[in-house]
Amino acid sequence: MSGSAGRNLGLVLALLIVVVIGVATAPDRFPTVDNTLTILRFASALGVVSIGMTFVIAAGHIDLSVGAIMALASVWATTLASQRMAEDFHWVTMVITALAVGASCGLINGILVAYGRMASFIVTLAMLVGARGLAEMISGKRNQIAEVQGFLDFFGGEVFGLPVLVIIFALVAAAAWVLLNRTTFGRRTLAVGGNAEAARLAGIRVKRHTMVVFALVGVACGIAALMMVARTTTGTSTHGMLWELEAIAAVVIGGTLLSGGRGTIVGTVFGVLILATLTNVFTLHNLDTSTQAVAKGAIIVVAVLLQQRVAARNGGP
Template sequence: MSVQTTPAPPARTEHEDSALRRLMAGSVGRNLGLVLALLAIVIVGAATSQNFANFDNALVILRQASITGVVAVGMTFVIIAGGIDLSVGAVLALASVVGSLAAIQDIASSTHWIVTVIVALVVGLVAGLINGVVIAYGKVAAFMATLAMMVGARGLAEILANNRTLVISDRDFVKALNIDLIGVDILIWIFIVVAIAGWFLLNRTTFGRRTVAIGGNPEAARLAGIKVQRHTMWLYAIVGLTAGIAAVMYLGRTTAGTSTHGTLLELDVIAAVVVGGTLLVGGRGTITGTVFGVLIFATLSNVFVQNNLPSSGQAVAKGLIIVVAVLLQQRFAAGGARRPLRLPQLTAPKVAPDTRE
């Protein structure tokens, strides 16, 4: 009488285990953690408010996240390269004021409202280029250079606006920036397009690979033939351009340009990028993670609003999230530093015996 036994399932090899650990320790694992965090906030919001879990409120969250998200995409490139930009909020304000000046509105009314858009984008791009030139070629620390731009751009915006709010009189411009495409606000579509463009630029182009290389080791990147100074200049131009795009979005939403637009925007943007997994020291980051970081903060704000909770509690919650994100970054960085370098095992070549007499 024979006894039938079922074969045991094959055990996972050490190679499979290490591959799984590498996968979870990489961008997939980090993004999975962000998804779970966002899902937890959504569950809390749905459990505490009847008006949270509906399509209209989801659009409200995306609309609130759109302006911060656009600038955060540009900021991701700068931080991956080991830099920082504190001037994005002030540059946004300056671009909104210049775009709403009476002279610019007169030209736009006699030609096309697209003139207002172009002017705002050019202002953001030029401000970013100035930051890039001062940092890359002037050898000024990014923190100090962008801090100077933050103060100067905000002051220039106040001078140009004469401490007043400049109202946009072009109804075609306001209408174009407030339309819905298949039921979704145009501001959300702008955010989606910018995020996709940023993802493609970072992950599918040489420019993106060079950005990561510069953040990992600028000197090694220079020795590899990368023009680090020129590349750094264009990185700050990109974040300046995204600030200009955000200025156009602000003009469309508020129908006015003022020097107070974008106040403390830089803090929200940097927080979203850091929570999204981009290392402050540079060398690692993803656009996908940044998008999740922006959505986490926007959803958290919406939960507080839906439950009529004070903004001070919201600030405390944001601070805790940022601290946890930075602590996790330090842990991952330390783990990577402690990981031993594995070199392939080399064996001495077999030498045939000498048969010569």
Template sequence: MSDEVAVPPVDEHARVERSGGAGSTWGGRLAAVRGLGLVGVLVVLGVVGVVTTHGRFLTGGNLVNILTSSSIVGVVTVGMTFVIIGGGIDLSVGALVALASVWATTLATQSLATSYGAWVMVFCAIAVGVGSGLFNGILIAYGRLVPFIVTLGMMVAARGLAQSISDRKTQLVTVQPINAIASGELFGIPLMVYLFAAVVAVGWIVLNRTTFGRRTFAVGGNAEAARLAGIDVRLHTALLYVVSGLCCGIAAIMIMALTTTGSSTHGDLYELDAIAAVIIGGTLLTGGRGTLVGSILGVLVFTTITNLFVLNNLPTEVQNIAKGLIIFAAVLLQRRGRASSA
């Protein structure tokens, strides 16, 4: 059956867009409660940090370190939030960060950047991310392939391509304007944190105050109803993966600046961190409902836990167990929330 249908009356089109999860009174209240709950979790973690680290946790330097550590995976999580609300999944984000960072730090690219400016490396990283996201989106939306399979394949292929381009070697960044993104500060806060905040702000506006955002909720909530209302579901789905790829490109620039390298190991397990943050932030894995603020709070929760474990010299395996338990709890809360709203 063709996706092309007659365009319905404008009021029906608008009604379907408004009916996406963002407009639900119950959904809004549930999101607010969940957001307050995550803030409460951060407060509890702060208290634990004060008690267990003998004053090392609640310092300006450590709090800035938490924000800086959250920034890269946080940008990836913004794109993941759009994809999951739209009813998809993207397992390739970590590998795309690695591929974009490697491609942007080759000798040829850095030579061009030295001659024409650092924007060459920035453009390269973003182009790789957007192009890869578009490839994912076309296969999923127009090829009618399962998002899990397509992005899993991209994850493997992109990581392998990054290893091939770099010959499994770390490539040093010699273009100083790129490195300055991580070393520069404004009012004592690294520029990376401001870049993270800017991406989150733009993402929030697009998701909550634009037609694109309303259609994302509509497509994720009921793709067939959205199609019958005249929304081009295939095009919109493809664009969601472009947004995810764009965020991966920006994250690649940030990780290049922070580590002063491009490497095929960059972005390792970012897909799991981003999906976990989106889940505990309250976004439904089935799509149609979620909040960007909740996803970012989820990132901060996981980053704070990691920081506490490092400060207390606790092993990584215990940290992973704690993260896993949090994810289980978040999924159970989602099931209870959906049962209550049914």
């Protein structure tokens, strides 16, 4: 418990340092209500994907396809057919479409990893290429404008001044915390990630559990797709570019072990906020995306090195 509290305190301090840098370097633009809401809106969709990634990494795997799955779900939910159905029946049909696409892609990943005995790195890399390509085929490499007003009003609205997107992120984070820390599913996820063979001998159906974990991150991608469509009013194959990097960075910064066996939802939330705030500072200073990617890659390396030092000090993960 003390180790977890110490990690969270370190994350809070890291977030405060980034905030101080933002205030010091852009005092007229960074510390404003509008900019804070911009950071939170950006963090929301990325945060939902990162929470799903937390379960996959805690289970001892990796998912490189989260950005592509989100893009495919956003495109499928905003096709003319999907939007026509939404107008004829209810905008919830767009929600169902995005969630179904995300869950299906995640399920395919899970089946190939668990029952096909393929490395998750290879499977999700193939899904990254395939899902992005299918999204381009469906959309014709064009942005699809979301025109269903009920959908835009709901996801783009506010409750007591707080954007609905931020509320969705908070609800997903709370549900994920309960799932990981207070349920058998969470304990089994950590057990599988810590030692899959020991988990199997303990009676856990490792293959089925692995499949469900990948389906879970697929659902998270579907939710994030809806949030991106609401935030940008478009479904496009370019959504989620390099989000696999962003999500992995947030999860690792938060304290989830890349080797599996330990996961923290609170840490992931802080990791997302740190990255979102850092991205905002970069954007305010007009740094190009390539420079941002290099900086985030360096952050991942530093976070992994720190994890290794902590693990060595404690005698192992």
